[in-house]
Amino acid sequence: MKKVIKHILIIGLIMTINSLLGGCSSVKDIANKTLSKTNDNVPKVEDATNKQSLSNSDSNKSRIIKLNLGSNNAIEINLDEKLNEELLTRLNDDELMVIRNGYYAKYGYEFPDGRYLNYFNQFKWYKPLSDNVENELTVLDKENIRLIDEYDKSKVNNIEIPTSKSNSRIKNNRDYIMKLDLGSGYFIYIDLNERLSEEILWKLTEEELSYVRNGYYAKHGYKFSQEKYLNYFKQYSWYNPISSNVEKSLSSIDQDNVKLVQEYEDTFTSYQQENNYIGYFCIYFDRGAGDYIMIDLEQGLEESLLCQLNSTELALLRNAYYAKHGYIFSMQEYSNYFYQYEWYYPDSKNVESRLTNLDKSNIALVQKYE
Numbered sequence: 001m002k003k004v005i006k007h008i009l010i011i012g013l014i015m016t017i018n019s020l021l022g023g024c025s026s027v028k029d030i031a032n033k034t035l036s037k038t039n040d041n042v043p044k045v046e047d048a049t050n051k052q053s054l055s056n057s058d059s060n061k062s063r064i065i066k067l068n069l070g071s072n073n074a075i076e077i078n079l080d081e082k083l084n085e086e087l088l089t090r091l092n093d094d095e096l097m098v099i100r101n102g103y104y105a106k107y108g109y110e111f112p113d114g115r116y117l118n119y120f121n122q123f124k125w126y127k128p129l130s131d132n133v134e135n136e137l138t139v140l141d142k143e144n145i146r147l148i149d150e151y152d153k154s155k156v157n158n159i160e161i162p163t164s165k166s167n168s169r170i171k172n173n174r175d176y177i178m179k180l181d182l183g184s185g186y187f188i189y190i191d192l193n194e195r196l197s198e199e200i201l202w203k204l205t206e207e208e209l210s211y212v213r214n215g216y217y218a219k220h221g222y223k224f225s226q227e228k229y230l231n232y233f234k235q236y237s238w239y240n241p242i243s244s245n246v247e248k249s250l251s252s253i254d255q256d257n258v259k260l261v262q263e264y265e266d267t268f269t270s271y272q273q274e275n276n277y278i279g280y281f282c283i284y285f286d287r288g289a290g291d292y293i294m295i296d297l298e299q300g301l302e303e304s305l306l307c308q309l310n311s312t313e314l315a316l317l318r319n320a321y322y323a324k325h326g327y328i329f330s331m332q333e334y335s336n337y338f339y340q341y342e343w344y345y346p347d348s349k350n351v352e353s354r355l356t357n358l359d360k361s362n363i364a365l366v367q368k369y370e
Contacts (some may be wrong), residue, residue, distance in 0.1 A: 008079050047355040063106045067095050079106050083144045088151045093199050101147045109137035118335050176219045192219050196257045201264045203342050213261040220246035281324045281343050285313050301362045306369045316365040325354035
């Protein structure tokens with residue numbers, strides 16, 4: 001700026017001299033050369049704008065996520081476009097939550113939950129930078145998130161994202177909501193006034209199922225004799241224990257939901273009896289034709305079992321002892337395999353100190369067969 005002013009003053013002086021001398025072509029040439037030199041130092045605004053436009057275009061390019069729906073069926077979601085409502089009807093609750101978190105991921109949200117961190121790391125555009133990106137969300141982002149929340153309001157709600165307004169709406173405006181903590185900042189909200197989704201039930205442990213079943217009695221004021229249920233439901237403002245007999249108060253939806261939960265509880269019981277399995281941490285290998293090999297990770301391994309496993313299954317079994325302590329796998333095949341189990345919550349790349357003596361003994365035995 002100082003140079004420009006300096007050149008202007010020089011030009012003015014030259015023009016004054018030229019006027020006094022009656023005009024001089026050589027002086028005019030000097031002025032023209034001075035102006036030319038000045039213009040060469042001024043950046044071309046249109047070029048800078050074009051470069052900025054290209055830069056913005058590159059940053060927004062390919063912010064797309066891909067969801068595998070099985071049977072070689074996959075869909076792509078452009079996170080910079082308006083969501084198709086018809087598409088939402090084809091997705092399950094986990095897929096909806098992936099999309100919802102995608103709007104935060106595109107601004108570099110650093111997920112504390114390893115499952116989302118692993119998922120979004122496969123995309124080149126994802127750069128985890130901050131644990132607070134709420135202010136970065138555009139109007140379109142917020143509208144798409146609202147659309148998912150509206151569609152998914154009776155299903156799973158992951159409140160890992162800070163300041164999740166949709167979850168506040170659910171908790172504040174509904175009377176009979178149960179909240180189940182699955183660990184690693186992952187929660188399931190269940191509206192006791194609506195029909196249950198089986199997509200929710202298969203995620204729950206036997207104990208969590210029992211809480212859900214008893215929730216339909218709790219909302220009608222059932223006075224529990226078991227202390228654990230009484231203490232659990234006291235956390236809800238809607239719970240008012242007034243009677244030991246509320247069977248007649250159950251609505252038809254309540255009765256259907258209780259029956260559905262009982263079916264899942266019965267499945268747990270019969271499965272444990274048939275497979276001689278008791279425990280939460282287990283893995284299974286599908287041998288086809290309804291034949292499964294189930295392994296309880298809390299029990300000592302039998303060599304007779306290990307003889308039946310192939311090299312891939314042995315590797316999965318060995319890594320399962322790390323998975324149950326939240327190990328974050330760098331190999332996608334292991335991440336994909338363990339995500340099917342509700343007990344897998346990846347949160348660390350170093351879990352050696354968490355391994356029990358039994359874990360270490362089982363790992364050594366598996367390595368012997370590998």
